[in-house]
Amino acid sequence: MISFGLFNYWAVIVLMMVGFYTLISRDNLVKKLIGLNIFQTSVIMMYVSFGKISGGTAPILIDSGDHGGGEDHGGAEDAGHAVVETAVDAVGSAGEFLTQGASGVAHAASEAGEILYSNPIPHVLMLTAIVVGVATLALGLSLVIRINEAYGTIEEDEIARKDNAA
């Protein structure tokens, strides 16, 4: 059932498959890396979509008196600590898990009379993932440069031919 609400996930799937296919089928090493990157980006999109709660606003604390929700990456323990607590409690107490961006949270939260925030944890996780992706890409590209210096080509089939000939 193609509903507009699932558009994100369709995008994720399409990108994931495009990236994966590029990675597998292309012989050019740079194109493989591009494919890998698209593949990883689709996963990022997937996580962010998970975090979005219908009707939720950006996960920055508004007048709660606690810490001013600064985001650090790498740790759920710092950013949005209070929000996380709310989200976790709400999820726990709602006792219900739905596939569409945890709208159970929305219900519970609105019952509690709080402001509705989108879940910041996936964002935080994806900051890490983006960094990992960048590092991987950088390493991959530097390897491609070295391969080019060593082989004179960056096409996989030509590299294989040169190796077999050697």
Next chain:
Amino acid sequence: MGDPGMIVLFTVLLPVIGAGLVLLLRKNENAREAATLITGVVTFLHVLGLLRLVRSGETPRLDIIEVVPDVWLSFAVEPLGMVFALVAGFLWPVTSLYAIGYMRGHHEENQTRFFFFFAIAIAGAMGVAFSANLFTLFVFYEFLTFCTVPLVTHHQSEEAKKSGRIYLGILLSTSVGLQLVAIIWTWVLAGTLDFRTGGILAGTASTGVLSAILVLYVYGVGKAALMPFHRWLPAAMVAPTPVSALLHAVAVVKAGVFTVLKIAVYVFGVDLLQTLTTTTWLAWAAAATIIIGSLVAFRKDNLKARLAYSTISQLSYIVLGAMLANDLGIIGGGMHIAMHAFGKITLFFAAGGIMVAAHEKNISRMHGLGRTMPITFGAFFVGSLSIIGLPPAGGAWSKWFLGMGTLEASQVGLLAVLMLSSLLGLYYLLEVPVKAFFFKPPEDAHHHEGIHESPLPSLIAICITAAATLGLFLWPDLFHELMQMVVAGGAR
């Protein structure tokens, strides 16, 4: 004479120390040889010390280390192990004496390596003889396989390499593929691997399962050369003759049949064996090996090859004895360990002597050689009698008991097999001395005029073993007594 456990430990370790001495003294040949001989004699004295303890009813025991939870590396001396240890312990110094003559006479290379691994192999054999449980037995069994590879492949020729592959391939395939599976299965079923009088497997599983395990064990002991896992033995003949003599007439093959007997008596127990379906099948498999081995021996002109197949045939006597699953069979099998060892080693010694002194390997070229080498061929004659099973050689006794065992098991067919094998042996073994003494030499043979015997140390060794063969006919009591203890104490 000291703590029994320590005597056991020393009996196993002394050969290793001897090996170390051989390595240290490698520059001085005579000192090196002396080290081997002295270590051999001292080891045998220790064995005699243990014999005294065993005859008075004790079973010296030594637990060394718990390798895996509940599985120990342990030694325990009981009568059957004593038989094997006596044989190996006596024959090691004798063979060392022989080897000195042979290796020097034949101008062999790498003699230090040879004597080193020789000693290590004896340690392995002692370990097998004194093992207290299946795990320890397996450890030393595999150890024996590995430390004899450098001996088998001593010449490092292409042929030696190929033989090494066959040797290692068959022995390890059977031990890892069959024997180890059986051991682990036994562990799972019985919860223990100890050798106990009456066995440990009774009542642990259905007859079908236990019968299958028996087959795994008997075929898994590749060193017993039960067909079709016998090819390693003729392949190993590429080694220098002292190796063939001690290891493949005594240590390695006897470790194999000893293992079969030990498992039959102390893992299964004679009573259980009688109830299993495969026991009789295996007895007939042994019978087939006896006959086929003898028939192939017939056709071999190379003396060592003929002796190899004779060994294969004789080993199955012991397997047959074990699978008869009665007291007489066990006694016969155990005694045959000793009788065959002395007889066969004499034959191999003679073959080696002939090779060194007259440079002949094939029987057809040995006609008339008896006049040049009367003592050697005389000893060959005595050894042959033992293998055939005729008085006045010791082999007559073991054959007697085995024959009685077949009657008690109501297997007249097996008795016929034993008789037929003797008949065949009569021909293929006695052919050698008879033709050597009474036939004319071939045209192109260059035999020496007058007496030109085997090298002196080798000759002395040959005489010792031949005399022992005769002696065992007159005094088989020791081995008979030990085997009686085995069946009385515990074949039940």
Next chain:
Amino acid sequence: MSQNLPALLVVVPMILAPLAALLNRPGPSWVVAAIGSWFSFGAALRLLGRVLDEGVVVYSLGGWAAPIGIEYRIDQVSAFVTVIVSSIAAIAILYARSSVRDEIHEDRHALFYAAFLLNVCGLLGISITGDVFNVFVFLEVSSLSAYAMIALGQDRRALTSAFQYLIMGSVGATFIVIGIGLLFVMTGTLGMADLAARIPAVWASGEGDRTIAVAFTFLTVGVTLKLALFPLHLWLPNAYTFAPSAVTGYMAATSTKVSVYLLMRFFFTVFGEQFSFEQMHLDMVLTPLALVSILAMSLVAIYQSNVKRLLAFSSVAQIGYMVLGISLGSVVGVAAGIIHLFNHAVMKGALFMAMGCVMYRIGSVRLEDMKGLGKAMPWTMAAFVGGGLSMIGVPLTVGFVSKWYLVQGALAQGRWAVAAVVMVGSLMALIYIWKVVEVAYFQRREDEADIREAPLSLLIPTWALVAASFWFGIDAGTTSSVAISAAETLLGVLP
């Protein structure tokens, strides 16, 4: 200090890594790397002691308790794996001094040692963390540093191997992330213990079972790619063959072991043995793949003419043994898998290090170049034979202990085919080890090159591992009891 030991285990190598890079001179960088490795080794041993005494050690990073904070949970299997990784790292770093000097260009040494430390940090982190996303982070830390280290090999194929590993490894890691994400969206938590508590409820409610199943599948594929289970092993032979010798020796003994640990952690702790085996039938996937792995990879190994490549295929086969043990699902089976983590690390480490010695002296690891090395390099080839005996599974070596438990586990479940395959695998190992022995001991060198024995700095670490392979084969009491208690904890069986 000992309170914070779990964190220090990971943080010390992590901080020392940039220090090693900054120092930028081979000698001092090496010293820093050695300090980091040996510190980890000591810390891991202490932690193992603590876990064996007290039970699971729980440490909350930054003081934030789970499920909000990231928690390090160290049980017996975690502690065991950290000991394996850090001990191999400690020995490998000693080995690396000479080996790296010989094989890697001098201006890259500092970076090599930095990458080494990062790899150690990553692997240790995976072993002790109790948060699944943290696993991904450390996984990538260790993987990226591994790609970098592999690329430093002498042959230009090291570059393509590293690239291939990068692509496949990243795909694997991304699959793991997808799996984690799907689990997160269903349960709202990332802590392993918490997930274990919530997944059954989600599954039972029927609302999210498809998502959980898909998450399970993605995780399986991702993890098996990282641990090089057939057929996702394609990156391994090239990576191990062309990497510098010290790197191969170190990685062969550690990275796949940690991935096997990860498999156990996910499928026994997070999902639970009952769910994984009975509902998702994981054993029906793992067992056949493991069996094929053992047979096919051993067969391929026999035909290799490059000894490092031979050993690499052998490693894939041995990983099959570990997975086979795990897929048996019984305490004995899982214990067999766990103990093989240690045993294989020791034996394969020894074998690859011996090959590193060969590479150092003759500059090649091709079989035909190794003729007569038995005489020229007696200690090196003796080390190879020692490791080889373990591979064959001769009693009184570590290889035997693994097979002992594995076959026991198989026979206790009445699975003859499994026991038979284990034995056939040993016999195939005999063939390929004997192949090398034959060339080294039975063939003469044609050229008159003067080949000396490898230097002590390479021989001593190699022999340390060979000695360990005999020591822990003769006295396997400690490793066995740790493995069994670890298996009991994982399977939730009360001892």
